[in-house]
Amino acid sequence: MTHNLRQIAAALGAEFAGDGDMKLRGASEPSSAESDQLALAMSPHYAEGLSQGQAQAALLWPGADWQALGLRGAIFAPRPRFVMSGLTQFFDPGPEIALGCHPTAIVHPDAQIGPNAAIGPFVVIGRGVRIGERARIAPHVSISEETTIGDDALILNGVRIGARVHIGDRFIAQPGAVVGSDGFSFVTPEKSGVEEVRETLGARAQIVAQSWSRIHSLGVVEIGDDVELGANCAIDRGTIRATRIGSGTKLDNLVHIGHNVEIGMDCLLCGQVGIAGSARIGNRVVLAGQCGVNDNIFVGDDVVAGGASKIFTNAPAGRVLLGYPAVKMQTHVDSYKGLRRLPRLMAQVAQLQETVAKLMQNKGSTDT
Numbered sequence: 017m018t019h020n021l022r023q024i025a026a027a028l029g030a031e032f033a034g035d036g037d038m039k040l041r042g043a044s045e046p047s048s049a050e051s052d053q054l055a056l057a058m059s060p061h062y063a064e065g066l067s068q069g070q071a072q073a074a075l076l077w078p079g080a081d082w083q084a085l086g087l088r089g090a091i092f093a094p095r096p097r098f099v100m101s102g103l104t105q106f107f108d109p110g111p112e113i114a115l116g117c118h119p120t121a122i123v124h125p126d127a128q129i130g131p132n133a134a135i136g137p138f139v140v141i142g143r144g145v146r147i148g149e150r151a152r153i154a155p156h157v158s159i160s161e162e163t164t165i166g167d168d169a170l171i172l173n174g175v176r177i178g179a180r181v182h183i184g185d186r187f188i189a190q191p192g193a194v195v196g197s198d199g200f201s202f203v204t205p206e207k208s209g210v211e212e213v214r215e216t217l218g219a220r221a222q223i224v225a226q227s228w229s230r231i232h233s234l235g236v237v238e239i240g241d242d243v244e245l246g247a248n249c250a251i252d253r254g255t256i257r258a259t260r261i262g263s264g265t266k267l268d269n270l271v272h273i274g275h276n277v278e279i280g281m282d283c284l285l286c287g288q289v290g291i292a293g294s295a296r297i298g299n300r301v302v303l304a305g306q307c308g309v310n311d312n313i314f315v316g317d318d319v320v321a322g323g324a325s326k327i328f329t330n331a332p333a334g335r336v337l338l339g340y341p342a343v344k345m346q347t348h349v350d351s352y353k354g355l356r357r358l359p360r361l362m363a364q365v366a367q368l369q370e371t372v373a374k375l376m377q378n379k380g381s382t383d384t
Contacts, residue, residue: 017041017109021073021089024054028102033082034089038073042107046071054103057085058096075099111172113152130167148185160196166241178253184241184263192248195239199252199259199275199293201231231255233275240264240281246271252293262299280317298333 019027022036040054046065049055055071057063063085066074072088075096082090093099113134117123121139129135130149140158141147147159148167159165159177166185171177175189178196189195204226212220235254240263245251249267252275253259259273262281272290273279279291280299289303292311301315304323309315316333325342339348 018052019106021054021091024103024106025091027106028091028093028099030091030093030099032089032091034073034087036089038089040073043075043103044069044071046074049074054091056100056103058093058099075103110170111152111154113154118155124161142179154191163196178237181237181239181253183239184243186242187239188244190245190247190249190269193245194248194250195245196237196253197250198233199231199255201233201255201275201293202228203231204228235259235276237261243267246287249273252277255293268305274311286323 018039018041020037020039021032021034024040025032039052041052042054043056044050044053046055046057046062047068049069049071051070051072053071055066055069055074057066057074057076059077063076063080066085074082074085074087074090075093076082076090077096078092078094080090080092113136115132115134117135118137118139120137121135121141123129123135123141124143124145126143127141127145129147130151132149133147133151133153135153136155138156139153142159142161142163144162145159146164147169148165150167151165151169151171153171154173156173157171157175160179162179163177163181165183165187168185169183169187171187171189173191175191176194181196206226208226209220209223233253233255235256236258237251237253238258239261242264243261244266246267246269248269249271251259251261251273254276257276259276260278261273262279262283264282265279267285268287268289270288271285274291274293274295276294277291277297279297280301282299283297283301285303286305288306291297291309294312295309296314297309298315298317298319300318302320303309304321304325306324307321308326310328313327313330315327315331316335318334319331320336321327321342322338322345324340325337326340327337327342331337331342336345337343338345
């Protein structure tokens with residue numbers, strides 16, 4: 017499918033110059049762009065690659081001299097990365113799922129599917145499920161009983177959605193995501209070694225054999241509007257109350273949300289983030305890859321945590337964190353600088369010790 021330059025600019029709400037009728041079939045990096053692709057040269061640095069490719073049109077920075085760059089046309093992006101969001105959506109054909117219900121799909125007679133839905137092969141939809149309009153459900157998805165999903169859902173291959181889950185509009189789940197599995201909750205008849213360690217910060221009584229009994233998850237998962245889940249993301253249902261994900265929040269691949277966790281609106285959780293049970297995350301929180309959040313703590317609004325940070329205690333709103341354990345980013349940077357200086361400092365201390373020892377020997381010789 018091709019679109020002309022004028023159509024693309026209109027879809028992006030951007031200005032264009034040159035031949036608005038030229039046809040383009042997609043986007044590419046400047047150095048590898050073909051003649052019918054829009055080159056993404058959004059700064060002078062990237063424009064250097066235009067001479068290596070065959071692009072006749074490009075996405076450029078405001079004020080760029082597109083004719084001097086040898087182009088037939090250009091679109092101008094005041095905030096290039098934001099324009100990229102609309103551009104990639106414009107050219108993305110999405111998964112190929114035929115309208116209607118595939119013959120191999122199993123849909124419970126009590127389920128309600130909104131109009132213009134596309135349900136792929138081997139999908140299983142349970143009793144009392146309600147799915148809104150224009151849903152697209154790829155092969156091998158299972159949706160368990162009494163779950164509700166809003167309009168315009170895109171649920172990709174192999175997603176598993178458990179019973180009584182409530183999901184808002186425009187939900188996106190990448191392949192393999194699991195919503196509504198049981199929480200990881202176990203207890204021993206007597207006080208466990210883990211409980212002793214938490215109470216004493218390390219001391220333990222005599223170690224004895226212990227066995228674990230499951231605490232079943234009776235709660236549900238509640239997800240707002242415009243939430244996206246990455247591949248193999250896992251969200252546990254609550255033990256009694258619900259696990260909640262606020263509207264606009266995006267979870268990357270392999271993110272794990274424990275039971276009873278509450279996450280606010282417009283958060284961004286990157287790959288391999290883990291949130292332990294009953295933690296509460298505020299609005300607009302950003303956790304970089306491999307961050308961990310301890311159970312039963314609160315992370316305030318607008319917190320940003322750098323990669324692999326481990327948050328063990330409450331984090332106030334607006335704090336920028338880094339490290340293990342997580343501290344203010346500047347504190348962590350200063351500590352790391354100090355750590356790097358340790359070998360030199362130790363060498364200086366050793367030299368000082370040697371000097372002092374010689375001075376003491378000389379003083380002893382003089383006294384005698």
